[in-house]
Amino acid sequence: MADNRSAKVNMRGGGVSGFIQKYSVIIAWVIVIAVFAVTSGDLFFNWNTLSLITGTRSVVAILALAVMIPLTAGDYDMSAAYTMTLANMITVYLSIEKGVNVWLSALIAIIAGVAIGFVNGIFVVKIGIDPFIVTMGVGTFLAGITLWISNKTLSGTELAPLQNICIGKIFNIQYIFFYCLILMLVLWYMFERTSIGKKILFIGHGKEVARLSGVKVNKVRWGCLIASSTLSALAGVMYSGVTGSAKSGSCNDFLMPAFAAVFLGTTFIKPGRFNPLGAFISVYFLETGIRGLSLLGFSTYIQNIFYGAALVLAVAISALIKKKNIKADKAKKMEALEAENDRDKKEQKSVKSST
Amino acid sequence: MKKKVLSAVLATLLAGVMFTGCGDSSSSSSSTAGSSEAGSAAESSADVSELQAKLDAYKGLPEFDTAAFEGEAFDAKTAMAGKKWLTIPGTSSNPFNQTICEQICEIAGKVGFICDLLDNQGAAEEHIAGLNSASQKGYSLVDLQAGPTPETLGAQIQECMDAGVKVVTSHLTGYEQEVSPISANMGAGYYDVAQLLSDWVIVNAGTDAKVLVVVSEEITSTLSMENGIKDEFAKYAPDASVDFVNVAIVDWGSKCQSETENYLSAHPDTDYIISIYDSATQYIVPAVKSTGSSAKIVAYNGTPFAVDYVKTGDIEMLLGEDLQTIAYATVDFEMRTALDMPIVEEPTLLRMWTSENVDEALNADGKCEYGIGYGDSAKLAYESLWGLS
Missing domain, CATH: 3.40.50.2300 (Response regulator)
Structure with a gap:
């Protein structure tokens, strides 16, 4: 009985170690803030820093939430940042160069995102090509399209309405942060409370098992790729509002921070699982570290070191957690088998004794 | 247990990354x-x-100072007959580079020699391919316009020069800076x-x-x-x-x-x-x-979108340079190099854009374009020097 309880505790990751694992990044975040507050004083610990941390990187948070959806179903979307750049270019180009209403331009950009996800789905789901390769190829294709639309830096007052709804502030925090927060909550609800969310998680654990269980795997994977591209396009539209401009290639570098945050998000809250809250917090945790170090005088190279190290370490931690969970699963199954055997033996004995 | 310790170590390392190199530059x-x-x-x-x-x-129209220019006049049409150039922008994705190179080829057409433009996306291998093909395709001069430093293309440039192709860098350095290996380097007033x-x-x-x-x-x-x-x-x-x-x-x-x-x-x-x-x-x-x-x-x-920022008040002052003058100056410098004439310091014509005069940089639609607001003094002066007008 005691052994069973112990197995249960291990499985659920309870106790002090479980608590630390579940909230590790949040704890680290608090420590990081405390360290920066002590080392740089008012320079870091003020409302302006909070405003900057929550503001500028919110587009990365949207991108991270976008790529997290197909990752949960076991597929990579490497075209996400290129979709974001294209959507940024479409929004700005149409409104500034072609005089199209800025909201209509934004809508066209998002529709383009839907179309990109649909095309990704054709190759990945219908033809069955590795999503990593397909989305890399589509991303490069999109980079060419973006450059073809315009090789200039575009900027103009036509974007003012979009800028107002992105960089306007409430409690000194830009509106865009709250959009990200709402998006994260919607995705959290979807994965935790809806059948489609459960199906995506099921597919991520094993496509064949999910298929045999009656889940329409291809449809769901296709939907995930479309959702990813659509949200990436939304990130591009928001980026147009944040910077008020567009240039080919301007968002491509956000792919690494987005993936770093998503993988770091698997190390806490729901250890070993892609989860929106983890990804969301990770974006701002990483940004806190970078902002703090920059304020202490570190050069721009710190961003590369930080995101690169975060991605590698997060993937490593995630892999270790998964191994641990598999081991715990096996132990539980073995215990269940042993218990079943014991029960069989007892039943056989009782049958023998009764005969 | 080992895995737990390893997980904790990795998590600590992640936090530790943030403090890497404390006291560094x-x-x-x-x-x-x-x-x-x-x-x-x-x-x-x-x-x-x-x-x-x-x-x-610098508030008004920039003027080409003919008296201060040290270059001798020459009959460009006759001297450049049969010459063939290749101009390679640093990257075609930068309209600043691309526009200058397009204008260089336009001017070449006026003078009467062939000029090809190599579109590229700024990758080193594209520049290398352009240089490698230069002697095979019969170019007498290759212009590397605000591209990578010649040191990074040293072997290919040397190969071109050994084959008799002149390789010239333009708009890459200040007048006082030197680069090598190269046939000649046209500096600018950075x-x-x-x-x-x-x-x-x-x-x-x-x-x-x-x-x-x-x-x-x-x-x-x-x-x-x-x-x-x-x-x-x-x-x-x-x-x-x-x-x-x-x-x-x-x-x-x-x-x-x-x-x-x-x-x-x-x-x-x-x-x-x-x-x-x-x-x-x-x-x-x-x-x-x-x-x-x-x-x-x-x-x-003086990139157009930045001039627009002057109009909206986001930029207080923008020092713009005339791309047409850069193109004419580049052609002048490189023709002198190609013809083994003494090379001279080419001028950089600038104009200061502020809210007071920014309207002079705009087209009829109220948008800024390259080439508006700098006048034609350099164009007229160079064409006169070359015997075209």
């Missing part, structure tokens, strides 16, 4: 003194009053431009101005501009605080805004931001807005 290098000796406070005050007059000279940007700041913010300079040190001409800024502040405003933040061009999209925000957050009393390449203002302007900083922006180049 700063993102911003501070400079309050350059290579020149600073004068006394009284001398500085007198000098500063001269700076306004120096700046005022040092003077940097001094003018500094002068504007000193005149408008005083000799104790607090200044952020956003640079991209991988570009060869940046060194010339950094020296120009340091020397000018050391000479006229030794009490000023001048910090440099380096963001590579490839990182502008992801880092320029955040680095500027961080600096402004740490230095809320910043008076001016000098953007030595105005394309970076795409990210500097939002950074100023998001931090609520009162810092003003001055920049160099």
Whole structure:
């Protein structure tokens, strides 16, 4: 009985170690803030820093939430940042160069995102090509399209309405942060409370098992790729509002921070699982570290070191957690088998004794 | 248990990354003194009053100074007959580079020789391929326009020169900078431009101005501009605080805004931001807005969208250069190189754009375009020198 309880505790990751694992990044975040507050004083610990941390990187948070959806179903979307750049270019180009209403331009950009996800789905789901390769190829294709639309830096007052709804502030925090927060909550609800969310998680654990269980795997994977591209396009539209401009290639570098945050998000809250809250917090945790170090005088190279190290370490931690969970699963199954055997033996004995 | 320990170690390492290299070099290098000796406070005050007059000279249409130009006149049509050039922009994705190269080929057509433009996306292998094909395709000269430093293409350039093809770099360095291996290098007035940007700041913010300079040190001409800024502040405003933040061009999209925000957050009393390449203002302007900083922006180049920022008041002063003049100057310099004539220092014509005169840079639709607002003095002077008019 005691052994069973112990197995249960291990499985659920309870106790002090479980608590630390579940909230590790949040704890680290608090420590990081405390360290920066002590080392740089008012320079870091003020409302302006909070405003900057929550503001500028919110587009990365949207991108991270976008790529997290197909990752949960076991597929990579490497075209996400290129979709974001294209959507940024479409929004700005149409409104500034072609005089199209800025909201209509934004809508066209998002529709383009839907179309990109649909095309990704054709190759990945219908033809069955590795999503990593397909989305890399589509991303490069999109980079060419973006450059073809315009090789200039575009900027103009036509974007003012979009800028107002992105960089306007409430409690000194830009509106865009709250959009990200709402998006994260919607995705959290979807994965935790809806059948489609459960199906995506099921597919991520094993496509064949999910298929045999009656889940329409291809449809769901296709939907995930479309959702990813659509949200990436939304990130591009928001980026147009944040910077008020567009240039080919301007968002491509956000792919690494987005993936770093998503993988770091698997190390806490729901250890070993892609989860929106983890990804969301990770974006701002990483940004806190970078902002703090920059304020202490570190050069721009710190961003590369930080995101690169975060991605590698997060993937490593995630892999270790998964191994641990598999081991715990096996132990539980073995215990269940042993218990079943014991029960069989007892039943056989009782049958023998009764005969 | 081992796995748990390993997980904890990895998590600790992640936090540890944030403290890597504590005490390492700063993102911003501070400079309050350059290579020149600073004068006394009284001398500085007198000098500063001269700076306004120096700046005022750039408010109107720039004029080509024919008397000061040292190049001899020659019959370009006859001398260049049968010549064939290849012009390679640093990257075709930069309209500044691409437009200059397109104009070089247009001018070549007027003179009467062949000029091909190699479209590229700035990858080294594209430049290498262009140079490798130069001798096979019968080019007599290759123009590397604001591209990579010749050192990175050394083997290919040497091979071209050995085959009798002249290789010339243009608009890559300041007049005082040297590069090799190369047949000739046409410098530009980057040092003077940097001094003018500094002068504007000193005149408008005083000799104790607090200044952020956003640079991209991988570009060869940046060194010339950094020296120009340091020397000018050391000479006229030794009490000023001048910090440099380096963001590579490839990182502008992801880092320029955040680095500027961080600096402004740490230095809320910043008076001016000098953007030595105005394309970076795409990210500097939002950074100023998001931090609520009162810092003003001055920049160099004259890229159309940056001129639009002057119109909206986001950039206070923009020092623009005339692309048509650059193209004519490049053709003049390279024709002299191709014909083994003595090469001369080609002028850089500049115009200072502010809210007072920015309307002169706009087209009929109220948008800025390359080539508007600089006049035709250089074009007429060069065509006269070449015997075309």
